[in-house]
Amino acid sequence: MRSVLREYNYNWRLWNIVHNAAKICDGSDKEYREAIRFAPDFNKALDAMISLGEPGVLTLKAIDGYLEDILTAHEKGKKLALITYNFSPAILHAFDVVPMGLEQITGLYTTIWQKGIAELLDYCCEVGFTETSCSGQRVALGPILAGVGTMPDFILYSTAGICDSNANAFAFASAYLDLPSCQMNYPPTLIDERATEYHREDFKYMIAFLEEYTGKKLDVDRLKDICEEIIKQDELINELQELQRLIPNPEPGLYNLLLYSIKIFFSGIKDGTEILEAMLKIARENAAKGIAGNGHERARGLFFYIDHYCTELKYWGWLRDNGISHIGTMMTDFWQADAPYAKGREDEGYIIDTKNLDTMIDSLAAQTSRLPMVKQIRGPYDAPHMWLDDTVGVAKLMNADFLAYMGTMGCRNTWGMVKPAARDLEKLGFPTLILYGDAFDDRVESIDALINRIDEFLTVRRIRK
Amino acid sequence: MREEISETTTTLFNRYVKKWKDGGGKVVGYTCTYVPEEIIYAAGMLPFRLRGIEATSTSIGDTYYGPVICSFPKCVLQLAGEGKYKFLDGAVICNGCDSMRRLDECWRKASEDYEGILPSWFYYYGVPHKVADYSLKWFVEETKRLIDSLEAHFGVKITDDDLKKAISVYNKGRTLLKRLDGLRIMDEVPISGADALAVIIAGTAIPRDEYNKLLEELLEELEESKERITGKKRLLLGGSVNDDVSLVELIEETDAIVVADTLCFGSRSYVDLIEEDGDPLVAICKRYLTHSFCPRMFGYYKERFRFLKERAEKAKVDGVILQNIRFCDLHGSENGIFERDLEAAGIPCMRMEREYGPLVETGRIKMRIDAFLERIS
Numbered sequence: 001m002r003s004v005l006r007e008y009n010y011n012w013r014l015w016n017i018v019h020n021a022a023k024i025c026d027g028s029d030k031e032y033r034e035a036i037r038f039a040p041d042f043n044k045a046l047d048a049m050i051s052l053g054e055p056g057v058l059t060l061k062a063i064d065g066y067l068e069d070i071l072t073a074h075e076k077g078k079k080l081a082l083i084t085y086n087f088s089p090a091i092l093h094a095f096d097v098v099p100m101g102l103e104q105i106t107g108l109y110t111t112i113w114q115k116g117i118a119e120l121l122d123y124c125c126e127v128g129f130t131e132t133s134c135s136g137q138r139v140a141l142g143p144i145l146a147g148v149g150t151m152p153d154f155i156l157y158s159t160a161g162i163c164d165s166n167a168n169a170f171a172f173a174s175a176y177l178d179l180p181s182c183q184m185n186y187p188p189t190l191i192d193e194r195a196t197e198y199h200r201e202d203f204k205y206m207i208a209f210l211e212e213y214t215g216k217k218l219d220v221d222r223l224k225d226i227c228e229e230i231i232k233q234d235e236l237i238n239e240l241q242e243l244q245r246l247i248p249n250p251e252p253g254l255y256n257l258l259l260y261s262i263k264i265f266f267s268g269i270k271d272g273t274e275i276l277e278a279m280l281k282i283a284r285e286n287a288a289k290g291i292a293g294n295g296h297e298r299a300r301g302l303f304f305y306i307d308h309y310c311t312e313l314k315y316w317g318w319l320r321d322n323g324i325s326h327i328g329t330m331m332t333d334f335w336q337a338d339a340p341y342a343k344g345r346e347d348e349g350y351i352i353d354t355k356n357l358d359t360m361i362d363s364l365a366a367q368t369s370r371l372p373m374v375k376q377i378r379g380p381y382d383a384p385h386m387w388l389d390d391t392v393g394v395a396k397l398m399n400a401d402f403l404a405y406m407g408t409m410g411c412r413n414t415w416g417m418v419k420p421a422a423r424d425l426e427k428l429g430f431p432t433l434i435l436y437g438d439a440f441d442d443r444v445e446s447i448d449a450l451i452n453r454i455d456e457f458l459t460v461r462r463i464r465k
Numbered sequence: 466m467r468e469e470i471s472e473t474t475t476t477l478f479n480r481y482v483k484k485w486k487d488g489g490g491k492v493v494g495y496t497c498t499y500v501p502e503e504i505i506y507a508a509g510m511l512p513f514r515l516r517g518i519e520a521t522s523t524s525i526g527d528t529y530y531g532p533v534i535c536s537f538p539k540c541v542l543q544l545a546g547e548g549k550y551k552f553l554d555g556a557v558i559c560n561g562c563d564s565m566r567r568l569d570e571c572w573r574k575a576s577e578d579y580e581g582i583l584p585s586w587f588y589y590y591g592v593p594h595k596v597a598d599y600s601l602k603w604f605v606e607e608t609k610r611l612i613d614s615l616e617a618h619f620g621v622k623i624t625d626d627d628l629k630k631a632i633s634v635y636n637k638g639r640t641l642l643k644r645l646d647g648l649r650i651m652d653e654v655p656i657s658g659a660d661a662l663a664v665i666i667a668g669t670a671i672p673r674d675e676y677n678k679l680l681e682e683l684l685e686e687l688e689e690s691k692e693r694i695t696g697k698k699r700l701l702l703g704g705s706v707n708d709d710v711s712l713v714e715l716i717e718e719t720d721a722i723v724v725a726d727t728l729c730f731g732s733r734s735y736v737d738l739i740e741e742d743g744d745p746l747v748a749i750c751k752r753y754l755t756h757s758f759c760p761r762m763f764g765y766y767k768e769r770f771r772f773l774k775e776r777a778e779k780a781k782v783d784g785v786i787l788q789n790i791r792f793c794d795l796h797g798s799e800n801g802i803f804e805r806d807l808e809a810a811g812i813p814c815m816r817m818e819r820e821y822g823p824l825v826e827t828g829r830i831k832m833r834i835d836a837f838l839e840r841i842s
Contacts (some may be wrong), residue, residue, distance in 0.1 A: 128798065128805065128816075130789075130800045130801075132791065133798060160763045161594050165563070185713050187591050198600075202597075205597060382570065411533075412564050412794070413563040416570075421570075
């Protein structure tokens with residue numbers, strides 16, 4: 001990494017940009033238009049978020065706080081945990097530990113930091129982490145490995161058995177930085193008694209790790225508050241997803257990004273609940289008026305893995321401008337038992353039970369084991385309750401006109417099975433596109449090429465109405 | 466090197482497998498050192514580790530796998546698609562790594578297009594990625610299921626005595642291979658690294674009782690042999706899966722000899738024995754879950770580094786070559802930290818990314834090895 005890039009703490013730089021961006025939302029429209037010119041790297045993505053109205057503004061402010069918490073954790077005497085997005089941060093709040101989500105921060109860099117991502121990605125390679133590893137971790141990991149990011153106290157990851165690339169990034173960081181780490185590991189099945197017991201025991205193992213490295217006991221009252229907040233959030237998410245079923249879909253595409261951002265940034269805390277309430281208010285209003293969230297709806301697309309998070313959110317803007325309703329990804333399926341897509345499959349979902357500590361631990365273990373990816377790609381894709389079942393279920397429920405796969409070049413797991421999966425989906429009647437871009441690294445395929453592929457697919461398959 | 470052992474490294478359907486099949490024996494393929502061979506042996510069948518040798522293209526592998534996948538499972542799938550694994554009566558696919566575990570779906574789906582390529586018994590075996598009391602419990606149950614499925618499909622019965630006998634036979638083979646290790650680390654080495662790898666690999670493709678006899682004879686020959694290799698740079702080879710003897714031959718075409726390894730087709734498959742007392746199933750599972758760790762077991766870097774360093778020191782190596790097949794991030798990344806820590810410990814180290822399969826990169830690899838040897842001279 002060039003020495004000029006090592007002058008400031010990267011988390012501080014990122015927080016500064018978001019902090020100032022969040023402030024400009026408080027001015028008048030004229031002030032906003034003037035001020036946004038001074039965010040040259042970021043103004044299109046920022047404008048896209050703020051144009052969502054209150055949900056976008058609240059999200060920006062909440063992320064501002066999230067980043068500030070990371071920066072100030074140590075001076076406030078709190079522990080900082082490096083976690084993955086496949087791990088619910090709720091339990092950390094019960095320990096008063098500050099979560100630092102690696103992929104979450106990668107997503108912020110790739111959305112906001114248009115000039116420096118390549119250097120961050122490539123720094124990992126400089127210290128031996130393979131260039132073929134997933135970009136989702138490499139962006140945010142670069143500054144930490146280089147010593148110019150905020151240093152966590154320990155590492156928690158929950159993707160062993162789910163995604164080697166993901167788990168490997170955390171194992172690498174732990175070995176390279178000599179930091180204590182705890183991995184959660186998942187068996188290839190989901191709902192049998194053996195799997196449930198494994199989830200429970202593994203969750204307790206993680207709690208024991210937290211107790212050891214924080215020197216604190218789990219705060220049961222605090223955990224209860226958090227669980228109750230999760231219940232509230234899940235109810236709001238259920239309604240938002242129920243509304244997405246309407247034709248036209250009353251929600252803007254970016255709502256999907258917010259939905260899973262809330263789960264991975266703000267699960268169980270009030271910031272997340274407030275954003276969801278604001279989203280729901282607008283969605284209900286649009287639904288009552290029969291308005292499409294994107295302005296018009298010409299096709300409904302289910303992006304059955306992940307989305308694209310770089311190049312000024314251009315992918316999202318293109319979907320919006322072309323009337324493509326984004327009706328979800330694997331990332332938006334959290335599998336609360338009363339979710340619309342869980343109807344008839346309630347045994348695959350989780351229920352939060354706040355009766356006592358044991359029921360809460362069981363509930364959170366069940367929730368964690370059903371997080372996006374953790375549920376779907378742990379076993380063979382065509383096994384019961386896995387990727388194919390879930391994709392078909394959601395595609396039917398949401399009236400998808402087409403399905404599209406997008407991942408990262410480091411995703412060994414899905415690249416190992418997406419071709420046969422796409423073939424099965426086509427056989428079942430769903431036009432299915434495999435995209436070869438990288439969600440976090442637009443050097444792999446330019447956003448324009450990626451958009452052209454979607455456009456061509458929709459044209460050739462005559463999907464647009 | 467004995468012709469029959471050599472043949473097993475380059476030919477899937479070797480003379481031993483043919484003889485076994487001609488005698489009415491069943492052959493069960495498996496993908497990884499985390500699948501207990503003892504279970505298949507105890508069922509009276511021949512465990513055969515799946516390999517990608519003989520593949521000259523990955524056209525079938527590329528049809529089902531995506532583009533950014535390790536070429537080892539692609540080559541295995543290629544051979545399966547070409548019908549070269551039709552001699553298998555069964556196969557166990559395990560979640561060794563993400564690329565390898567998706568052989569399950571890719572092979573099953575390819576069989577929809579290539580008739581008769583899927584063994585009649587095809588089993589997915591889930592191995593935990595961590596060591597804890599509950600992961601061992603899971604693994605024992607998972608292995609019981611494997612046994613149940615084998616018994617039901619093939620109409621056999623696996624008793625505790627069968628398992629105990631299997632443990633004893635396999636432990637004997639492992640002990641013999643450790644004796645081979647002892648010869649390799651001598652100052653004057655009676656066997657090249659390429660031949661030693663061939664001997665070890667043969668154990669995955671020959672009925673174990675026969676293999677043990679062959680190995681005993683070979684060890685006696687080697688111990689008595691006056692032919693010794695001296696004056697070469699002593700290297701350890703580590704990293705990704707490698708069953709390609711020609712890679713080691715290429716290294717040894719230079720002024721070097723490979724005297725030790727930490728490969729899963731090498732020492733990692735035999736350094737740990739199974740306890741012969743107590744419940745044999747639990748003993749097997751304990752050994753397979755905790756045996757010298759592959760990086761698929763996340764979070765055990767220190768243990769792996771200790772193993773690597775100890776082997777390097779014991780073999781008095783001049784340097785370490787850590788290779789990984791492209792897209793093998795588990796070994797590739799860990800090799801990066803190994804390099805840092807080995808160099809800090811005064812052991813010169815070279816990292817090398819490569820493709821699996823016919824050595825199309827011979828020139829590049831040779832140039833890098835030459836440069837490394839020059840550096841450590």
